[in-house]
Amino acid sequence: MDMLNWVKSSYSGGANPDCVEVARCPEEAYVRDTQNRQFGHLAVSAQEWAAFLSGVRADRM
Template sequence: MSVGLQSVSEPVWFKSSYSGGNTTECVEAAFIPSGVLVRDSKRPGHHHLTVSAASWADFLAGVAALRRGEPTDC
C-alpha cells in the first residue's frame, strides 16, 4: 500500500515517535503538496516554517547521521 500527500484544507500535524506522545516540547510537522510545514508544539496557533520536501529529507538524513555518530555537513 502506498501513502502519498493528502490534499486537505487544514494540515494534519504529527510529532516524531521519539517525542513520547503527550509531551508539549516537540517539533510538529505536516505534509503539504509544496513541502512540509514545521511548528513548535507549545505554540500551535503561531507561525510555522515551510520547507521543501528536499530540505525536509536532508534534515531527516542529517538527524539520522547524528544519531549514528556520523559527521554531517550541518
C-alpha cells in the first residue's frame, strides 16, 4: 500500500474537516480517511468506484 499514489479529494481542505484520499489501480480503488490513515482503507472494485462516482456526479447521492 505504501507504493500507491494517494490523492486527496477535491472536496477536502479549507474549512471542511471531512477529508478522504483515494488511490486507484486498474482493478481496484482504495479510500481512506486523511486524518486517520492508521485505521486502514476501504477497497472497492474499479466498476463499483466508477458507479459511485457516476452517482455522485449525477447528484444521486
